[in-house]
Amino acid sequence: xxxxxxxxxxxxxxxxxxxxxxxxxxxxxxxxxxxxxxxxxxxxxxxxxxxxxxxxxxxxxxxxxxxxxxxxxxxxxxxxxxxxxxxxxxxxxxxxxxxxxxxxxxxxxxxxxxxxxxxxxxxxxxxxxxxxxxxxxxxxxxxxxxxxxxxxxxxxxxxxxxxxxxxxxxxxxxxxxxxxxxxxxxxxxxxxxxxxxxxxxxxxxxxxxxxxxxxxxxxxxxxxxxxxxxxxxxxxxxxxxxxxxxxxxxxxxxxxxxxxxxxxxxxxxxxxxxxxxxxxxxxxxxxxxxxxxxxxxxxxxxxxxxxxxxxxxxxxxxxxxxxxxxxxxxxxxxxxxxxxxxxxxxxxxxxxxxxxxxxxxxxxxxxxxxxxxxxxxxxxxxxxxxxxxxxxxxxxxxxxxxxxxxxxxxxxxxxxxxxxxxxxxxxxxxxxxxxxxxxxxxxxxxxxxxxxxxxxxxxxxxxxxxxxxxxxxxxxxxxxxxxxxxxxxxxxxxxxxxxxxxxxxxxxxxxxxxxxxxxxxxxxxxxxxxxxxxxxxxxxxxxxxxxxxxxxxxxxxxxxxxxxxxxxxxxxxxxxxxxxxxxxxxxxxxxxxxxxxxxxxxxxxxxxxxxxxxxxxxxxxxxxxxxxxxxxxxxxxxxxxxxxxxxxxxxxxxxxxxxxxxxxxxxxxxxxxxxxxxxxxxxxxxxxxxxxxxxxxxxxxxxxxxxxxxxxxxxxxxxxxxxxxxxxxxxxxxxxxxxxxxxxxxxxxxxxxxxxxxxxxxxxxxxxxxxxxxxxxxxxxxxxxxxxxxxxxxxxxxxxxxxxxxxxxxxxxxxxxxxxxxxxxx
Ligand code: GDP
Ligand code: MG
Numbered sequence: 152x153x154x155x156x157x158x159x160x161x162x163x164x165x166x167x168x169x170x171x172x173x174x175x176x177x178x179x180x181x182x183x184x185x186x187x188x189x190x191x192x193x194x195x196x197x198x199x200x201x202x203x204x205x206x207x208x209x210x211x212x213x214x215x216x217x218x219x220x221x222x223x224x225x226x227x228x229x230x231x232x233x234x235x236x237x238x239x240x241x242x243x244x245x246x247x248x249x250x251x252x253x254x255x256x257x258x259x260x261x262x263x264x265x266x267x268x269x270x271x272x273x274x275x276x277x278x279x280x281x282x283x284x285x286x287x288x289x290x291x292x293x294x295x296x297x298x299x300x301x302x303x304x305x306x307x308x309x310x311x312x313x314x315x316x317x318x319x320x321x322x323x324x325x326x327x328x329x330x331x332x333x334x335x336x337x338x339x340x341x342x343x344x345x346x347x348x349x350x351x352x353x354x355x356x357x358x359x360x361x362x363x364x365x366x367x368x369x370x371x372x373x374x375x376x377x378x379x380x381x382x383x384x385x386x387x388x389x390x391x392x393x394x395x396x397x398x399x400x401x402x403x404x405x406x407x408x409x410x411x412x413x414x415x416x417x418x419x420x421x422x423x424x425x426x427x428x429x430x431x432x433x434x435x436x437x438x439x440x441x442x443x444x445x446x447x448x449x450x451x452x453x454x455x456x457x458x459x460x461x462x463x464x465x466x467x468x469x470x471x472x473x474x475x476x477x478x479x480x481x482x483x484x485x486x487x488x489x490x491x492x493x494x495x496x497x498x499x500x501x502x503x504x505x506x507x508x509x510x511x512x513x514x515x516x517x518x519x520x521x522x523x524x525x526x527x528x529x530x531x532x533x534x535x536x537x538x539x540x541x542x543x544x545x546x547x548x549x550x551x552x553x554x555x556x557x558x559x560x561x562x563x564x565x566x567x568x569x570x571x572x573x574x575x576x577x578x579x580x581x582x583x584x585x586x587x588x589x590x591x592x593x594x595x596x597x598x599x600x601x602x603x604x605x606x607x608x609x610x611x612x613x614x615x616x617x618x619x620x621x622x623x624x625x626x627x628x629x630x631x632x633x634x635x636x637x638x639x640x641x642x643x644x645x646x647x648x649x650x651x652x653x654x655x656x657x658x659x660x661x662x663x664x665x666x667x668x669x670x671x672x673x674x675x676x677x678x679x680x681x682x683x684x685x686x687x688x689x690x691x692x693x694x695x696x697x698x699x700x701x702x703x704x705x706x707x708x709x710x711x712x713x714x715x716x717x718x719x720x721x722x723x724x725x726x727x728x729x730x731x732x733x734x735x736x737x738x739x740x741x742x743x744x745x746x747x748x749x750x751x752x753x754x755x756x757x758x759x760x761x762x763x764x765x766x767x768x769x770x771x772x773x774x775x776x777x778x779x780x781x782x783x784x785x786x787x788x789x790x791x792x793x794x795x796x797x798x799x800x801x802x803x804x805x806x807x808x809x810x811x812x813x814x815x816x817x818x819x820x821x822x823x824x825x826x827x828x829x830x831x832x833x834x835x836x837x838x839x840x841x842x843x844x845x846x847x848x849x850x851x852x853x854x855x856x857x858x859x860x861x862x863x864x865x866x867x868x869x870x871x872x873x874x875x876x877x878x879x880x881x882x883x884x885x886x887x888x889x890x891x892x893x894x895x896x897x898x899x900x901x902x903x904x905x906x907x908x909x910x911x912x913x914x915x916x917x918x919x920x921x922x923x924x925x926x927x928x929x930x931x932x933x934x935x936x937x938x939x940x941x942x943x944x945x946x947x948x949x950x951x952x953x954x955x956x957x958x959x960x961x962x963x964x965x966x967x968x969x970x971x972x973x974x975x976x977x
Pocket of ligand 1: 485489493
């Protein structure tokens with residue numbers, strides 16, 4: 152067995168090397184070699200002995216076949232013989248080669264040795280010469296001194312002249328000595344020169360100080376070495392292979408090295424030389440990676456999207472398939488100018504006119520019917536969301552309604568809205584709101600807008616303007632007419648027959664229903680049972696719920712629907728695409744998740760070199776304040792993150808480590824602890840285990856229900872001014888055990904106060920799965936049949952909310968009191 156192995160290995164190794172060079176034989180010495188074909192190849196190209204040795208026995212064998220030996224055996228013997236011969240030839244050649252190599256080595260050593268000796272000798276000679284010279288000079292100096300001393304002793308009148316005469320010779324002598332010294336050295340050089348020009352003995356030649364001969368010998372050695380390696384297919388001499396490196400948007404350093412076929416250490420070093428201190432497991436961005444790839448002399452092809460995305464139907468619709476679709480309208484404007492009021496007014500006037508007082512389920516979007524034309528309204532939480540959705544590639548809005556209060560002026564956020572609309576190239580309609588107010592001055596709004604290059608129709612411009620009152624409900628029809636008109640001009644079309652694509656308007660984790668996304672279908676028709684991928688999530692449509700809370704089978708272009716059946720919560724602005732199979736959907740989602748993770752990692756690890764430089768500069772005096780943000784809906788989370796990113800001065804910067812939707816979990820606390828970050832809950836609470844962990848690890852959790860408060864606190868913290876005082880005290884918690892319907896009162900919750908105290912006057916929040924779903928006041932607080940002011944922990948009570956009915960068993964009621972804290976106004 153071992154013999155076979157030996158043969159095999161040998162054969163394989165010997166094979167490729169057998170072609171040309173003697174050295175290849177060195178591997179053939181093994182005793183058990185019988186790998187005939189390869190042997191033959193080794194033998195045949197050899198001149199002389201090998202050839203004749205290999206050739207003759209073959210012929211001879213045929214005639215000299217002993218009786219009783221099979222052909223096979225014969226063949227084997229012949230081969231063995233051949234192999235033996237080959238081996239002999241090899242050995243001979245080998246010996247020869249080795250001998251030669253040894254001879255060369257000996258020669259080289261001799262030369263080296265002689266050169267060394269020679270050098271030493273010269274050194275010694277020079278040292279000796281110098282010593283002699285020194286001695287002589289000293290002697291001379293001493294003599295001169297003696298003479299001078301003698302002269303001093305002589306009569307004074309003589310001293311001047313003789314001293315001068317005496318001094319002269321000394322100096323002369325010194326010069327002479329120098330001259331002699333120079334001559335000596337010159338002679339030394341002359342000797343060398345003589346050696347070079349005259350007849351040469353080997354020793355002389357080899358001991359030449361310049362080493363010309365030696366060098367050429369070394370060069371020869373190197374040449375031989377190179378030739379040998381070339382013959383052996385050695386790797387050192389291989390030409391550098393220029394690779395085309397597939398570069399995704401972010402790549403791990405080790406993977407980058409791998410793709411370039413360079414050593415990781417070299418890549419890390421290159422990065423370091425470029426000012427990036429990274430380890431092989433860190434991820435860098437594509438720009439940096441490209442720089443490195445080019446530095447290594449390779450080529451780059453950027454791959455943005457993986458092939459897995461290709462299954463998404465990208466076919467352009469032909470004109471025949473296109474049908475007109477409703478416009479999608481976003482209302483924008485300065486805070487308190489009446490956006491929400493206007494949206495509500497339109498909805499109440501149009502959608503629920505039949506349903507007495509019923510408030511439709513809020514899904515962040517709704518459709519109205521304007522004389523047969525459907526209009527879709529989006530209730531996006533502000534401009535930031537509008538832009539961040541756009542940044543994600545979701546251009547969902549067709550028309551922007553710019554709300555400006557007639558009793559106010561064009562304000563910063565009005566200007567922001569104008570800029571957003573302009574940047575998105577979306578036509579605007581100006582709704583001049585609050586015209587019912589006594590101080591209303593619509594014309595001032597019109598002229599104000601001129602400064603921002605918005606010229607309304609009343610001022611002979613092209614932007615439609617409508618005077619409305621959201622509160623009184625006036626001008627709404629006119630506004631809707633204007634929208635319909637604008638939509639007509641836009642000729643909005645889509646193909647309802649194709650696989651659906653859409654954009655996420657809002658998404659959240661819902662108790663009981665799981666992740667829910669409000670999706671605006673932009674093209675095609677989304678149906679129940681459709682398999683889809685949306686951002687980094689995927690799923691199968693379990694149910695579709697329209698803006699009025701009704702289940703529907705399908706949703707066509709421009710229709711907003713709530714989609715159930717997701718595997719996770721997507722983000723606002725994520726694009727939804729229907730695909731054929733769940734496998735495809737999962738694959739795409741997973742790919743995107745990975746890509747996003749890598750991108751985030753790359754962004755976290757100080758990405759571009761420029762940034763790095765900047766960071767390095769700043770690092771000395773800039774501190775980062777890491778935070779975690781959890782919010783009830785994606786829109787809030789995004790708005791907070793964007794606000795956070797704006798905070799910061801030259802000394803402090805806020806860095807959002809993570810933001811997400813839903814309750815604060817143990818994972819969040821873990822991350823916060825690791826980075827020494829506080830956790831900000833916006834309308835969400837920490838679940839029980841997270842609360843415990845946070846207490847143990849000393850992680851700070853802060854709850855907010857107003858974004859401005861959160862922003863203010865972070866600002867204060869960033870400047871080191873955050874007071875430790877709590878502005879809002881949680882005074883108690885109660886759990887809903889049962890829900891009763893009481894005529895005249897509405898729904899009443901039968902509760903158990905689990906913590907603290909329930910107080911009638913206090914503020915209350917309704918928490919469902921640690922997400923704040925309502926905040927308000929109590930209508931009643933009852934202990935048995937009596938209305939009471941307070942109920943203590945451990946006691947049961949009945950509670951009902953003012954103007955709020957959606958309560959369920961196991962919901963939690965949080966009871967809080969606000970503490971007035973004086974704040975400086977600067
Ligand atoms: P938003 O911040 O832009 O969403 O503004 P809101 O819709 O919350 O409105 C802010 C305040 O303005 C609320 O108190 C509204 O009642 C009030 N408001 C909105 N529209 C009108 C209007 O047409 N007339 C009057 N008088 N008040 C209005
Ligand atoms: Mg509002």
